[in-house]
Amino acid sequence: MTTSGAGHDEWCLIESDPGVFTELIRGFGATGVQVEELYSLEPECFENLKPVHGLIFLFKWVADDFSDGSRLTDKAILDELFYAKQVIHNACATQALISILMNCHHGDLKLGQTLADFKEFTRSFDAHLKGLSLSNADQIRAVHNSFARQQVFEFEGKSKKKEKEDAFHFISYIPFAGRLIELDGLKEGPYDLGPIAEGDDWVATARPHIEKRMQKYATGEIHFNLMALVSDQKMVLSRRLAELTAAKPAEQGSAISEEVQLQVEHLKMLIGDEEAKMERYKAENIRRKHNYLPLIVDILSMLAEQGKLVEQYEKAKSKSIQQLKLKKKKKPSGESSS
Structure with a gap:
């Protein structure tokens, strides 16, 4: 049985995608940061994304209490x-994101009124009461549920037993007060993963802890996804561009001026790439939220009128069977179900 989306007190599944998480941030009213996907924790993979304010890790959830640290005391x-504390189903994506936003003190981040008011309102609450307050924060829930899938069919009656689906869960890693902290809403509190040595990149400190969690899964299987909360890249690049163009040409030799001009052109290209990426995110999110049912019904009706519906159905069925035969591994949906 499926319904038309999340109800008033429900939270929908959230796809693990940087465009989705970046729009969530904007929807909450926060500015100055965005989310990027990381394919590795090797330094060269996030060198151009610094500063990294937090990591969001999606993994296949299993019923254990694994952590590579100890309860923060x-x-x-x-x-x-x-x-x-996570007190409601499917809220872990937003909770992982908000956990980083609320604990980030970098000057690039502006929380915005919604999150700033919520943080102040819950300042004296314990973890459970904070979780209850978050689950009942109408504006935050509305932004989260704006990504509810458009499903309008409801199937009644008995059906074959539904195959058990894998559950996926989001947690956060942040640097805080010189410590590496793991924030998992399903646990009783934050976990301390150890000190961050002065001058060290905190992501490098987090790497072995995340890799250890990844190793919990069988070799060759993909059951995790990693994203980083970073400063707004267009803003960072624009700052660098302004610094370069602010230099007085009279104080520079011709060779230096040529080098600076190359840097300026490179930065302009990168800014253009960021603008194009955000436009792509916008288009993808519109498609995610759009209800295609009326279009589908019209197409099916036209095919039926032309006597081509059964023919197209058989072709699609045959293609689907072939794809299933070729598929060797089951790939996770990349959504939260915890």
Whole structure:
């Protein structure tokens, strides 16, 4: 049985996609940051994305209490750290994202009124009450549920037993007060993964902990996804461009001026790439949210009137069977179901 989306008190599944998470941030009213997908934790893979404010890790959830650290007990840190217990199904994507936003103190991030008011309102709450408050935050839930899939069919009666689906879960990693902190809403509190050495890149400190979690899964299987919350890349690049163009040409030799001009052109190209990427995200998100049912019904009706519906159905069925035969591995949906 499927319904037409998330109800008033329900939270929908969220796809693990940087465009989706970036739009969630904008919907919450926060600015100055975006989400990027990471294909590796090797330094060269995120060198151009610095500063990284937090990592969001999606993995195949199993019923255990695995963590590569110990429960955070430092009261001074706990008093300043925002941590909300997950008390509602499917909320882990937004909770993982908000956990980073609420604990990021970088000047590029502007929380916006919705999140700033929520943070202040829940400042004295314990983790469970923070979770309850988050699950009942209408505006945050509305933004989250704007990505509910457009499903309008409801099937009644008995059917074959539904195959059990894998469950996926989002957690966050952040640097906080000189420590690497793991924030998992299903646990009783934040976990301390150890100190971040002064001058070290905190992502490098996080790498072995994330790799250890990845190793929990069989070799060759893909059951995880990693994204980073970073500063707005267009904003960062525009700052660099402004710094270069602010230099007085009279103070530079011709060779240096030529080198600067090359850097300027390169930065302009990168800014153009960022603008194109955001336009692509926008188009993809419109498609995700659009209800294609009326179009599908019209197409099916036209095919039926022309006597071609059964023929097209048989072709599609045959193609689907061939694809299933060729598929060797089951790939996760990349959605939260915890």
